[in-house]
Amino acid sequence: METGNKGVILCLERTSIHDGQGLRVVLFMKGCSLSCKWCSTPESQNAVVEKGYGRIITVDQAVAEICKDEIFFFHSGGGVTVSGGECLLQPDFVAGVLGECRRRGIDTAVETSLFAPWQNVEKILPLLNTIFVDLKHPNGKIHKNLVGADNSVILANLKRIDQSDFPVQLHLRIPLIPGINDGDEVLSEALSIANSLKKLVEIEILPYHRLGVGTYAKLERSYELEDVKTPSREYIVGRKEFLEKQGSNIRIKVGGGCTAGG
């Protein structure tokens, strides 16, 4: 999938305000070992360039692209966020990009499912200011049914990050899928995982959306959640209030919508 100096990316987006503090460049990597039923970027899952999706890029080229926005980082407190697909599956390339960005004083973040070997996590963790981790479902069996693998690797990686000496800011994201992981019991279980993490800064609820549905047809794949409707803003806020009423001190916010990269 990667040769170290080169990586397979889906695209690079500028001026994002949803993927970390300030204005950010988001580098979307290709390749993911999960297959979330709600994935809004199915074109990011395959680790190769396919049907016009993706390109191969060197570390130097990626850094040069990112640095075009350096002036905005400086004024907004922003930086670079590496997302996916799953960015931890191309650890040498991503470490090369993030290491060079750090050397230049650029704020660094990743969005990840944490479904990757610990040695991949270890390569990138020391280079991060912030890590956004998706918490898709607290129950291992249901998790497997929804995304293709249970959550044991993810929870073990999460614990090791939390217990590490690296001063990374940890954010948990819950992609809230109506009828699937938005019930009281599931949210309470997710909150108890969050409560056990001492590096946790915030829980972000990502409302389900259907923006990626058209891409499934282009890839000649079917979309399994055809019957799931986009929830109202009131409903999402109600779920946030439910979490807040559980008596945790963790800050909870509603984010911009389900993303890939976890």
Ligand code: SF4
């Ligand atoms: S939502 Fe993220 S973790 Fe899930 S399949 Fe898509 S890219 Fe992979």
